[in-house]
Amino acid sequence: KGEIYINLISFTILYYDCALTLPAEIDRFWTSRTISWVSGFYYLNRYLTLFGHIPVMLQDYWAFEGSSMAQVRITLTS
Numbered sequence: 705k706g707e708i709y710i711n712l713i714s715f716t717i718l719y720y721d722c723a724l725t726l727p728a729e730i731d732r733f734w735t736s737r738t739i740s741w742v743s744g745f746y747y748l749n750r751y752l753t754l755f756g757h758i759p760v761m762l763q764d765y766w767a768f769e770g771s772s773m774a775q776v777r778i779t780l781t782s
Contacts, residue, residue: 708723710766715757 729750733743 708764711760715761718757722750764774 733746736743
């Protein structure tokens with residue numbers, strides 16, 4: 705049970721950090737009209753990290769019991 709809280713704290717810190725750095729990201733990367741290798745790697749690193757944690761969070765915090773597991777599988781695959 706303790707590892708769930710540790711995971712929750714780490715997810716909270718990750719998303720809080722992303723929220724704090726979002727204004728700087730908008731100024732430096734979103735206003736530019738060209739995509740360089742540097743900005744491409746930045747986007748890949750930032751958003752793969754953000755969206756890659758979603759399945760882990762679902763696995764840790766979703767209660768899979770009985771028919772709800774089948775419903776989640778159908779929802780995620782359709």
